[in-house]
Amino acid sequence: xxxxxxxxxxxxxxxATLQLLPVIEKNIERQRIISIAGSICLxxxxxxxxxxxxxxxxxxxxxxxWDAPFGIQLVGDRLSSMMVLLTxxxxxxxxxxxxxxxxxxxxYFYPLxxxxxxxxxxxxxxxxxxxxxxxxxxxxIASYSLLIHGGGKHKTSAAVHYVFLNLVGSAIFLFALGIxxxxxxxxxxxDMALRVRELNESEVQLTKIGGMMLLSxxxxxxxxxxxxxxxxRTYASAPGPVVALFAIMTKVGIYSIIRIQNLVFxxxxxxxxxxxxxxxxxxxxxxxxxxxxxxxxAPSVKRLAAHLVILSVGTxxxxxxFGTQNSLSAxxxxxxxxxxxxxxxxxxxxxxxEQRERSFDRIVAGRSLAQPMxxxxxxxxxxxxxxxxxxxxxxxxxxxxxxxxxxxSTLVWAWPLLLIGSLAALVAFSRAGSTLFWRSNGKPxxxxxxxxRKFIAVGILLSAAPLMSLFAxxxxxxxxxxxxxxxxxxxxxxxIMAKGVQR
Amino acid sequence: MELLISLIIGLLTAVGVFLVLRGRTFPVVLGLTVLSYxxxxxxxxxxxxxxxxxxxxxxxxxxxxxxxxxLVLTAIVIGFAMTAFAVILAIRARADLGNDHVxxxxxxxxxxxx
Numbered sequence: 001x002x003x004x005x006x007x008x009x010x011x012x013x014x015x016a017t018l019q020l021l022p023v024i025e026k027n028i029e030r031q032r033i034i035s036i037a038g039s040i041c042l043x044x045x046x047x048x049x050x051x052x053x054x055x056x057x058x059x060x061x062x063x064x065x066w067d068a069p070f071g072i073q074l075v076g077d078r079l080s081s082m083m084v085l086l087t088x089x090x091x092x093x094x095x096x097x098x099x100x101x102x103x104x105x106x107x108y109f110y111p112l113x114x115x116x117x118x119x120x121x122x123x124x125x126x127x128x129x130x131x132x133x134x135x136x137x138x139x140x141i142a143s144y145s146l147l148i149h150g151g152g153k154h155k156t157s158a159a160v161h162y163v164f165l166n167l168v169g170s171a172i173f174l175f176a177l178g179i180x181x182x183x184x185x186x187x188x189x190x191d192m193a194l195r196v197r198e199l200n201e202s203e204v205q206l207t208k209i210g211g212m213m214l215l216s217x218x219x220x221x222x223x224x225x226x227x228x229x230x231x232x233r234t235y236a237s238a239p240g241p242v243v244a245l246f247a248i249m250t251k252v253g254i255y256s257i258i259r260i261q262n263l264v265f266x267x268x269x270x271x272x273x274x275x276x277x278x279x280x281x282x283x284x285x286x287x288x289x290x291x292x293x294x295x296x297x298a299p300s301v302k303r304l305a306a307h308l309v310i311l312s313v314g315t316x317x318x319x320x321x322f323g324t325q326n327s328l329s330a331x332x333x334x335x336x337x338x339x340x341x342x343x344x345x346x347x348x349x350x351x352x353x354e355q356r357e358r359s360f361d362r363i364v365a366g367r368s369l370a371q372p373m374x375x376x377x378x379x380x381x382x383x384x385x386x387x388x389x390x391x392x393x394x395x396x397x398x399x400x401x402x403x404x405x406x407x408x409s410t411l412v413w414a415w416p417l418l419l420i421g422s423l424a425a426l427v428a429f430s431r432a433g434s435t436l437f438w439r440s441n442g443k444p445x446x447x448x449x450x451x452x453r454k455f456i457a458v459g460i461l462l463s464a465a466p467l468m469s470l471f472a473x474x475x476x477x478x479x480x481x482x483x484x485x486x487x488x489x490x491x492x493x494x495x496i497m498a499k500g501v502q503r
Numbered sequence: 504m505e506l507l508i509s510l511i512i513g514l515l516t517a518v519g520v521f522l523v524l525r526g527r528t529f530p531v532v533l534g535l536t537v538l539s540y541x542x543x544x545x546x547x548x549x550x551x552x553x554x555x556x557x558x559x560x561x562x563x564x565x566x567x568x569x570x571x572x573x574l575v576l577t578a579i580v581i582g583f584a585m586t587a588f589a590v591i592l593a594i595r596a597r598a599d600l601g602n603d604h605v606x607x608x609x610x611x612x613x614x615x616x617x
Contacts, residue, residue, distance in 0.1 A: 130574055130577070134577065134581070137581045137585070141584065141585065141588060144588060144592070148592075148595075151599075152599075153599050153600060153607075156592070156595055156596050156599040156600060156607075157596065157599075157600055157606070157607035159592060159596075160528065160592060160593070160596050160605055160607065161605070161606075163588065163589055163592055164523070164531055164535070164589065164605065167535050167585055167589060168523060168535070168538070170581075170582075170585065171519075171535070171538045171539060171541075171542050174542040174545075174546060174578055175542055175545060177546065177574070178542070178545045178546040178548075178549040178571075179549070181546070181549045181550070181570070181571065181574070182549040182550075182551075187570075187574075
């Protein structure tokens with residue numbers, strides 16, 4: 001067996017534990033060195049995993065050497081390797097950004113970041129739905145603590161909502177798992193897909209309820225329409241580097257939706273084929289409307305960034321809900337783009353808040369920024385890619401999604417909403433940019449200049465925008481094959497059932 | 504037996520949901536706890552109820568499904584940790600915000616809630 005696939009989970013776990021040792025925990029410099037070096041190692045591991053997945057090998061790993069339906073298995077296919085790589089890039093940028101001083105505002109910053117990365121990677125790699133729940137809880141409990149890192153009234157009050165909401169979400173997740181185990185008798189995702197096909201009449205309705213409950217939990221994580229109200233406040237109050245890593249959390253929900261919709265409730269699922277697909281489509285359109293209103297009315301840069309996250313969720317789920325191969329492939333491209341650009345914009349908002357005195361990141365005239373030139377350039381690039389203007393990756397992502405939605409009855413709904421969303425983002429960015437950079441008064445306070453490594457961190461994330469549009473060909477080829485691979489698994493789930501090593 | 508268990512789960516869920524929807528943090532935490540009890544019982548019964556079965560393995564006796572028992576153990580541990588965190592957070596929120604309302608501020612007309 002190839003043990004490489006366990007590293008994205010084991011490595012952050014070990015690094016986090018190592019950093020809890022007093023020798024390292026007491027010395028912030030040592031922690032910084034270990035976590036940045038560790039993030040780079042994780043990045044290398046993820047690239048290796050992606051290269052192995054790109055040559056169409058699916059890495060299957062039977063934990064504890066138990067054969068598939070009985071033991072827990074890890075599945076490293078194209079989709080999960082891609083998402084793991086995305087997490088590693090975010091983690092590196094977030095840790096680099098935090099090492100400029102944000103890590104010192106509270107204790108255990110890096111161990112918690114590592115635990116969170118472990119939970120996210122685990123959720124992407126696992127092939128067992130109960131294990132998915134466990135990794136969800138790991139990433140959640142780390143995120144609860146990271147959210148209140150540094151303390152303060154706003155963080156606490158946002159965290160109360162976030163924690164309670166997610167605890168209820170976990171309870172619903174468990175109810176759904178109980179129902180599904182009761183009717184299907186398995187928790188392995190591939191085995192679930194097989195059992196759904198031979199479900200007898202009396203249990204179809206019950207399984208349907210379980211499946212829809214599962215979908216609603218994932219919709220809560222993904223911030224789909226009626227369940228997205230928690231996001232703006234939570235994301236806007238979290239510390240900058242933390243929220244940069246949070247940018248992938250909505251994608252964990254979307255990933256789970258894609259995984260379950262295309263494996264368990266795929267086209268071969270008989271009565272349960274495409275369960276909830278219509279709901280996703282309608283609610284995603286609703287999410288776009290809400291996010292558009294939110295983007296226009298956002299009072300601060302971080303709120304704007306949070307509403308842009310919801311806008312990207314809406315855009316993504318419109319494509320997922322449409323459910324053709326092309327639209328799914330476009331969604332995967334857009335997911336990578338929106339995660340990186342969204343995280344970068346949160347960090348830019350954090351730098352702006354740091355450099356202006358009392359007005360923080362609110363979009364009002366205030367003291368001049370200490371480094372208006374470099375921040376302005378980053379803001380401009382982020383704005384272009386997030387609005388979806390050529391030549392950067394946002395344009396290609398949005399264009400691919402719109403092109404894939406090609407029947408006239410769906411096009412009438414999706415195209416106007418997607419374009420109005422972009423227009424709203426454009427208006428909001430112009431307003432924010434002109435207020436922040438041009439309507440400033442007072443001498444800039446050069447002692448407030450931000451550390452260079454903060455700009456490097458934002459640069460790493462933003463460099464993806466031109467790179468992703470430069471290499472759009474290979475990337476879309478990769479996502480196309482990813483979707484085909486999902487289809488192959490859907491037709492023959494036994495392909496992703498791990499076998500233990502025979503002795 | 505089935506009726507009894509399902510009634511208990513239903514009652515616990517109803518109580519849990521009611522408490523979770525309250526405005527103060529303490530009832531909400533209690534509600535989450537009750538809800539997690541309901542969930543645990545529910546998962547436990549997902550492997551079908553067996554009366555007079557063997558505790559582990561014994562030929563001739565019906566054996567209950569061991570998987571839900573393992574699941575419920577995991578769920579209990581996680582639920583316990585999460586409840587502990589929620590309690591600490593609620594105390595912190597009381598200290599930081601000066602009241603124990605989940606929104607961090609008391610509603611305008613809270614005459615009857617005092």
